[in-house]
Amino acid sequence: MSKTSELPPAQSPLEVKATPVSLIQGSPRVVNVGLSGFAEALAAQGVAVIQVDWSPPARGDADLATLLSKLSD
């Protein structure tokens, strides 16, 4: 998995990317959330992929998750 190459600018990660990235220009760079087999298949094809060690939000508490979705930026 590619390590952070350059030091990200000190901007806080509050600003979300403004312009959407193209999907079909060049090989995809993938974040895999779920079955890790997919990440391994992509890595085997030499694709840049990062696996998220996912777990249900708010430890699966549905009410908290709903509150979070209304509050998270």
Next chain:
Amino acid sequence: MSDVRQVLREANAEAVRRMLAAEPVLIDVVAAADAIPELGEGMILHAGPPISWERMCGPMRGAVAGIAVFEGWANDLDAAAALAARGAFQFRPNHDFAAVGPMTGMTTASQPVMVVENQASGNRAFCTINEGLGKVMRFGGNDASVLTRLAWLRDVLGPALGMALRSSEGIELKSLVARGLTMGDEMHQRNVACSSLLLRSLVAALASTCGNRTILTTILSFIASNDQFFLNIAMAMGKAITDPVRDIKGASVVTAMSRNGTDFGIRVSGLGDEWFTAPVEMPDGLYFPGFSAVDANPDMGDSTIVETIGLGGFAMAAAPAVAGFVGAGAPSDAAHITHTMREITLAENPEWTIPALDYQGVPTAIDIRRVVETGIAPMINTGIAHREPGVGQVGAGVVRAPLACFESALWALGKRLGVT
């Protein structure tokens, strides 16, 4: 983007800006009563959220009895304890008076406190002087040796330090901590580098202002022998940095984390002075020979103010030796802990960087929304006190802030922003 989320984004951006813009400087040492005018007869400030005598743990009670005798409000420990039980003393958290204190965190009128001023916003924060290791007041020690040391701090070390600091323009702490980080300190369990850097910048002023050679020798050897001397200064610095971040409407950034040996409490910028508490957890760590988990006292102290500004457990990657020592895994795991803390913070402090992470800034500004969403609780490096008063430190380890504090804070923030 709905207006609530807009409010949150702007409020948190302001909270982060204030936290990173702070300019903490150690300027003076004065008697606590001078720094905190409300600190009168029979008033005892303690670590952690508010707590009554009945619910206090062993070491906290030991410290209260000891300090009452020290201040002359009772002539022996039993009398002091009886007075406390009868409600003769007024117990308030350090945090309500711009103060912090390690472990039991006793702050009373005559004790000397170090003064750190945040020159970006003008506020000041206070913390007593670190007594060193072994049988000490912060671990609930209260025998004659403890009280004599406190008297020496009050009568000799405090005034001398104050004079030395006043004779110079004070010690700028941000760059000192930056160097400490590159030398393996994380400012909670390990302060040996910063303590040495501090002594270097104090020794000339001390020599010139302290005329008496024998007193100077005792002062220098006391500071030089205490690896954790800088801890109390780091804590006052943390308080000076976080106080201006309080009361920003709609901000979900944590401004205080603290424990009193019974409850773990947090405060959040957008929620005023309300404490969100949960039962404190047991640290998990390594014990000095002859001690084990059965001897440990539950987690205690205002020292988690350093984690609140991105140091301590959050800067574990800077101090692999600590990771190994406190049983938080192999030194190579230290980086993992800092990476994980980045999941629950909004920013990285560009002035406090960690060489092992290609000079990435320490993870700063804990966001209660991210804590609740990821289920990752802030990781705290802590000393472990013996559960009987007066024995002292029995180990060091790591402890997690209870998630319940952050969940109840999130519900409160939702209510305050009209979101249920």
Next chain:
Amino acid sequence: MGVGKTTGGDMSVVVNQVRTGVFFDSVVLMRISRELADFEGIEEAALMIGTPSNLAILESAGLLSELGRQAGGGDLVLAVRARDAATAELAATEAERVLERPSRTGGGAETWQPRTLRSACSVMTDTNLALISVPGDFAAAEARKALRLGLHVIIFSDNVPLEEEVALKREATEAGLLVMGPDCGTVIIDGVSLAFANQVPRGDIGLIGASGTGIQEVSCLIARLGGGVSHALGVGGRDLSDAVGGSSTLAALKLLNTDPGTRHVVLISKPPSTAVAKAILTGVAASDKTFSICFIGAAPLSVPSNATLLRTLKAAAEHAVGASINAVAKEWGDGSVLPGAGRSRIVGLFCGGTLAAEAQVIFIDEAVSVASNAPIPGVSQLVPVSHHVLVDLGDDSYTRGRPHPMIDPAVREGELVRALGDPTVAVVLLDVVIGHGAHVDPASAIARVLCKTSPDRPVVIASVTGTKRDPQDCDTQASILRGAGVLMAPTNADAARLALTCLSLID
């Protein structure tokens, strides 16, 4: 490593995995079985050495399937009972991931994995695509987070509520992003196959499909015809429904329009409603690319001048490449065995829903009445015994509580054995789908069943959907099937025609 399963108790599913010559220390074994046990939806999990005593306690705990019973003292048995097959499968693959990992983690410490999409993007700052395969009720929330981080999204998970799909696709259109899915199994971007897709050479033909196996068959036939695929964008089974209105298909059309590397676009789906078809065809007309459109089983409808309507996936692939696959009619040479007297029915058992639909198109075009559990317009739903039947085994009625037949051939084995044993059946028609994610060797699973049946059985005809570069390699699969006495056709459509030819030779 073998995988076997039976349906335990009421709806819960038992899945066993047996590994030989593999050793793990007890702490690792305990950690894995503990992790599996707390997996959401897992009723019980055990990971033990297959000694007689252990097999006895697994049996009494209702955790043993046929495969597990044959395990020996040196084997490691993973036994899982889950509320449904999807969970069992998810747990089994997770266990496999850990069990297959080398036991010595080597010098470097375990590499750190980010815990959230947000922190993954802060580490890999140039990400542009999120592949989401978490359980359904969380997939929509993760997809929304991905869109807000400016990522295009593939939602592999199914059972995502329809209104969430509609809301997500609206948010994506506003942000100029593409949502592929939910229940999107097949995507190829710039020659890279994501989730279940075949290894297809790069070329100038783009695909947009509402069905996974439809894209797989067309992209594999394009490869066989010497063509190549630029991008294959799966849009999910419900995209062309009235509720969703084809928003991802239209977005995909716009995307391929801007791609100089795409000369021609193939559009595949089940017949959309007239309103949605109109919107799609307007988009097609506005494009400067040429189109092959295959609404499997749709009644003829007029299409713009730059598009051609094709009846079958094979025709669509041929039209896109401008070449044709000649069905080897003489496959039915002298040596072939004709089905015995009294056999008159054809039974088709398909893993791919769209492949079953294409077979139905062939039957209708040859004016042969046929029934199916997933009928296209003009095919009856009823199944009178004497009638021909084409079964989509991927349909919920077969897969409820079991993994998809492409992943676990055992799902089709029961039906295959019944069809082979039915004296009225003249021909059994099969599809064999390979590629990333599919079962490691589906052909041998079929061969094992055939070698156990008596010679007096129906003729078995099949085709392989795959390419040489797939992990399973389509040629090896075909030769295994031929070796077991299966008649091989070059495409799914030809296999259906071959079945009808065989029938005509009997009367």
Next chain:
Amino acid sequence: MPLNVNLSASPSGVPGHGVQIGCFARDVIDGARSGCVTAVFERSGYIEIDGDWVCVANVDAGYNAVTISVRSSPSNDWLDYFQVGAPVVITPSLLSISDRPAVNLSPLMLWSPAVARCWSLATLSRGLQALAKWAPDARLPADGLGQYLYGSQAIGVATRESNAAGGAIADLTQWLCGVVDPTGESGVLARSVRTLIGLGPGLTPSGDDFLAGMLIALSVCGAKRWQHQLGNAVQAGLQGTGSVSQAHLKAAVKGEGGEALHQALVALMAGEGDRLGSALSALDRVGHTSGWDGLAGVVTVLRAIMGRPFLVLDGHCLS
């Protein structure tokens, strides 16, 4: 050929340096020529030689009858040479893998487990009481047979293996007290051993560790007749479990196991409470449940000896 004779100067550049070797491992590699690597773990690996498996482990993993304990030279780790299936060649002074020198055997010393100098029923009962006192904050793993540590009735939450083992352990306890006639193949002994062998989770199933604990305790206490009969029953049932476990059981039949278990056994027999504490924490680190399962077997034997003081124990001062 005695291994502990230092033959030649240690070949330089060999990553692993042999430290100690258990008696079972020595018997297996003594005079052996070749074998192959069958399993690799975090700190150890297994080699199969003529049907017997021998463990090669880092010295910090603790000594054991089936193990060659090796210290790594700082530069490289001998365990990196261990690939499953790789051929192994053994000479008196050198173990090489895929014909690369891996471990220098010449410095090997024979490891012999600790022995209780002089013990009595009084010291034994003090040891068992120390164990009982220690019980409340013992972190017994939920799985395995550690629940039988305090008697033939399991304590704690029943698991698949503890249910299956209950009857067999009760029978073995009765057999130890001489209530049941232990002779004859179809006897209670053979059936209980067949139930326990290969039972339970882990690389060495809990039932095997339990039986090994019993065999070792019987041998160290000198109850030769019981050790012999139980040993025969275990030998007969060896096919019921995996190869790693078979090695440990064969060593236990001769009365030897892991260092941690021997330390705990000796501490119990000699009634040294504090030594028991450190032995138990070392035991806790042996596999997931193996340490506790072994101790449960040991204590089952020790309790029986307490219950039948006139048990003929050859050559031990039992007052």
